[in-house]
Amino acid sequence: MKDPSVKLLKFADDTTVICLIQDDDESAYRREVKQLAVWCSQNNLELNTLKTVEMIVDFRRNTPTLTPLTNLNSTVAAVESYRFLGTTISQDLKWETHIDSIVKKAQQRLYFLHQLRKFNLPQALLIQFYSAVIESVLCTSVTVWFGSATKSDIRKLQRTVRTAERIIGCPLPPLQELYTSRLRKKAGKITLDPTHPAYYLFDCCLLAFKALSTRTVRHRNSFSLRLSIS
Known part of the structure; x- marks a missing residue:
């Protein structure tokens, strides 16, 4: 049974393993990477080790030194940013x-x-x-x-x-206008799709979202930002 802290995202020929590591226990993460490599080998798929990278997001003051991840006897390079489906995600979560x-x-x-x-x-x-x-x-x-x-x-x-x-x-x-329009459209789709991973985040504020009325730009933007993070 797969550990709930590990998520496997697949799109075309790209595969991304995401893991929430708690108490410095990386066993579930490393096990998933190993199982992925074994599955590919058994199904005649070749992993491109040169394009395989690892990015760690950790905001603790004292970051422990982690053992390098290995894949097919090759050390996986640690990077500060990662391009995921056209979007570059940085280690510090800045854009x-x-x-x-x-x-x-x-x-x-x-x-x-x-x-x-x-x-x-x-x-x-x-x-x-x-x-x-x-x-x-x-x-x-x-x-x-x-x-x-x-x-x-x-x-x-x-x-x-x-x-x-x-x-x-x-x-x-203006981009602000396009952002607001697309954000509302995206949020509306999520509220109509109970299978969406973020659906439960809107459940408690669904009525507030539909009846949103603000007098100031600051209030309106703060609501949009909260939906963006969700």
Whole structure:
């Protein structure tokens, strides 16, 4: 029977093992990794040890030295950040690395938007291009990280939007507005799906969520942040 502290996440050819280690007991975690390697071997699947990494999130003041994880007789490299399904998760659970990455990617695509503008493409098509090619990058998993982004990071993101506005020649939806809209949509789906892992978090505040009414931006944003963390 699998230990409840260990979760196995699979997507296409990527597999991620997540474990909550308590009292410095890593036995369940190491056992799951070993069983995964054995299962792959028995089913003619080859694990790419060069792409296998380990990231430890630990906020204790005195962090103990952990024994390196091994997989197929190879030592697994410990990293400070990990790219999971397009989102870079850092060891300190801050989003600066991820935001810098998507801003750089979006700015590179602004070049193509500028070229299309030079060819006198209609404004409506420029907006469609921006939405599909640039905004989609800036909003990747936005409901996960935007609520915890710093003001400096948000300014970086919004500068990219303003550059696109100057190229296209019209206002574009601010990221805060897109974040709020998608967050509410995501939360609404969770409240309708009892099988969702986060469903129980909304159960006690379901009525409050549906009847939310605030007078200040600060109050509204604090509610959105709480939903984001959930």
